Amino acid sequence: MLIPIFKIMCLAEYNFDFTSVLFVFVHLCRYVHSPTYGQAQRAFEAAQAIHDLNGVASVLMYHPYHLDSLITMSDYFKFVAEHQMAADAVAKCLYALECAWNPMFTPLQGNCQLKFSHETNKPLFKALFTHMINMDRRGCHRSALEVCKLLLSLDSEDPMGALFCIDYFAVRAGEYSWLEQFSEDYKSDNSLWLFPNFSYSLSICRFYLEREQTSQDAHKDNTKATSADLMKQALMLHPSVLKKLVAKVPLKDQAWTKILAHSYFHSDETKIPSLDHLINIYVERSYIIWRLPDLQKLLRDTAKLVIETLEHNRSEAKDWACVREEAFSSEKNEYAHLLVQDFSDAVSSLPPDNLQNFVVDARMGEAMHNAIHAGNPHDVGQAPPPRDVANRNPLAVLFESMLPWVNYGDGGDGIAADEDYQINGHFQENQED
Template sequence: MSSRVLRKLQGDTGLPVGAESDPEKEEEEDDLLAVATGGGAKKKQFNVNRYDLLNQQSLSESEVKEDDDNETEPTQDQDGADPCDKGAKRKKKKKKKKATKPAFNQRSSEDNFDGDEIDQVNRLLGPVPSAETAQAAIEVQRTKELLSIENRNLNPNNELKRIFGVKIVQSEQRKKSRTRTHLRNTGIVTPKDTWPMIGKQGITMRYCEQKGQVQIFSYEHSPDYQQVQKIFLQAVESLNPDNVVSVIHSHPYHVDALLQVAELCKMSEDVQMAADLIERALYALEHAFHPLFSLAQGNCRLDYCRQENRALFIALFKHLTLVGQRACHRTALELSKVVLSLDPEGDPLAMVLVIDLYALRSRQFAWLVRLADEWEASRNLSQLPNIAYSTAVARFHLAQQGAVEMADADAALQLALIMFPGVLSPLLEKCSVQVDQKVLGHNFFGPNSQTSMPPALAQLVQLYVARCWPVWKEPELLPWLERNTHAVLARVDSKDPLVSECDGHRRRRYQGNPPRNITRHIVLADLKEVPPVISQSEASGPVMSFDPLPPTNSINIYERPRRPRVTTVDNAGALTLFFRSLLPTFNVNEPPGGEGAGAAAPAEEVQYEFEGENEGGGLEVRRNLASLMDMLRDLLRNIQLPDAPDARGDADVDSSGDDEPGNET
């Protein structure tokens, strides 16, 4: 190998001063260099940096064509040409090509987009979102992540298997199961063998629209289902439970009838039958889900103002309440997320009043703190007594796990005690804890804290204490509560400005009656310790358990039948009141047949015909009832009470002594 090849391998390509190069020898040495470097045959090399193509735009077709012509130009020597001239021409040619190289970041006119392509791209990508739209999209994404769940957590049987074991739960299910069911399983409810076939019950769900990442759906009732619904509403107005039960016998998957009868079973303390009826109603609603409707994603919405959609909200609420009573707290928490995700902005059933309880009982402390932190700016969750105390308890458990500092938990509890001092006394009384006399004698936590609370706040405090008092029965929480209570008393005595600030918040935020969704929540919760306070404006009609306190802007397709108004009798006697308690439409002044100027509605308007009742039978019943009413009117009009004896007669009898037992004849 020559010394020139060695110099090229070592990177030294310089020639000695005065040395002349032989072109033919150089070509032979280049071939040898290519073989030595493993390149095989000699490859044609260009004086172009290939990495420069990454930093510039694409070349136009004319430039590419020109480059191809320069590269494919013949390089063979002409006859009689000097080899030295050939090397000089090659260098000149390379320099010319380098000179015509396009500049960086330069595009030809052939590569520019035309107007049609730009419009097409804009149509595909949509308009550029504004700052408000982008912020709303971020909030929707956070809500979706916060309320997203796993489908396996919706079934209480899965949680029971984790608690008691798979074998025990399966053995209990085998005892209850005798025949093979023909109903397909759903996400929330496991169908039972005793349930009838569902078929087409007349409920469907349609896809309405999509707003950003949110999908909106709505239930629809078929004409046949609407007829059954009208019969059900008439049965409810008749005040006869047998009429509602007859609707279930003829239509076993009528949702509102199942919910109404379940409430009757709950009042009669038949909780198992109530749970079975609620699960059947949920199964009918879930069977009608749209293929795109998913409870686990957290971005599917239902409008509570539509009358058809409310059944799913109420059935889920009743179901999670019964599931929570079975100690399936994680399942109840996931179901609470589902109800909240259906309408997180409006929250028609006020799920924020109960979701903290199931989060604590299922030990989801980090999730509860995250919920309170992310929704504080938009919803002021710290102004609710249950959220204020529950997040403090969650921070305490996280501090024991080492996730947060104990000082954060102490600050959260002290803030809750300062904001809602009326919680401490009934909470300790419910937990059967003897309160320190220093605390009871202080004006801040004493009886004044109970009497000075607004009525709306007092109702929320009662609701929290009635539900969450078992949480505070843990032995490590009571000493922590005692220590922070004394710290709060010291801050009150030192005139901390936070105390007066929180007092102003209470007086300003809790004025008048509670919102309608909170009253609806208390009605559905049905706690003996917390009776609902319904204002005169809200009590426009009877509160039905299948649809309590509909929204003021409700979109109804069904109108509740109105009862005939009964004229009030000033001198109504005991028998009149007795018969009116049995028959709400009874009127002693109503003439036979409902005729006359002062007559009330005729008897025919009071009666309701149900499915399976023929025309002749219904007419006979109405005639018998009309004749019975006539007899009762005559009886009441002919009854005359004896006159009371006057005082002189009584005096004569007493003076004569005839009323003594010994003088009786």
């Protein structure tokens, strides 16, 4: 039996449509646009259709919490290295999304899901993923881990690939025992240890847990595989990871030259599209962990042990190859929707996909740049503006100036900066930390 769908008017410009599916004990939810928000969405799509980034910024002048516009501007600010502005846009986006939550939507209890297949739900996933990466860049690894958990719980199909970075955040946050327990409890078509990120990260977790254990604790856990055993298993299952790590970290010890010369570690590809893609994501996301000397020693010693094992029993290589082919049997890349650069800390020199087709007249940016530096006669004797525009990207300043929460200092011109930015008169802007 299904409880009928009912709409609840929310504080933001859009509301929540809530459906409760009793027989599976999971509440399936989705965002529903109000008529006012629908107008903003159509304006955004019109600007997007003619590749007008200026039009996207204009939408925010009248609809400060329009989600797709905020996400687009966040991507743009990140591209021009305005990271604080990018983070501010995502924070505004998340605030608006949370204000629209139904009181019965309790995602932290694990009984609510939003399917990514609903177009109106996608901004929440995109904003959470971007916020998670921002938290990691700021060194807030535990916060990033919690956001990653939330992403994974919202849709069991994991559309954003949270499963392929949750191990990295757990290791960086020191949550070694939690990751081991998670890998045992998580329900999946494949055992998590078959994925390259988990196969290596579980070895790292066991390595640090062995360090923390007392001799008595170690005796109690003697039934568990050691870090060396887990690392050997990872190298046998995914040998192509080694060559990529050596190049990415980079590892310059002469011992690696000899190790990579062995036929088992000589290639950096498996010729299995899905697996190669996941390996690229793992190396891009987690290579920094392998800069620690202790982990390098574990990796190097275990690689030598693998070579010795193969010299005595060459059939093991074929056995592990069969495991790989069975676990990743698809002939196409099942994870092509996950972009490697989205898991990277590096800022791309090329604009992201949702920006590369936008065309902005450079003369507009130059005009805005000149106008800003021309000054305002009413500003004489006033305090310096809150935001400095000197030596900054002119286009970034242009679009930043169009965002309603940005204040360059209005002085005494009689136009007071509105710090509330109320939407429909219902809620006020959340104060940042």
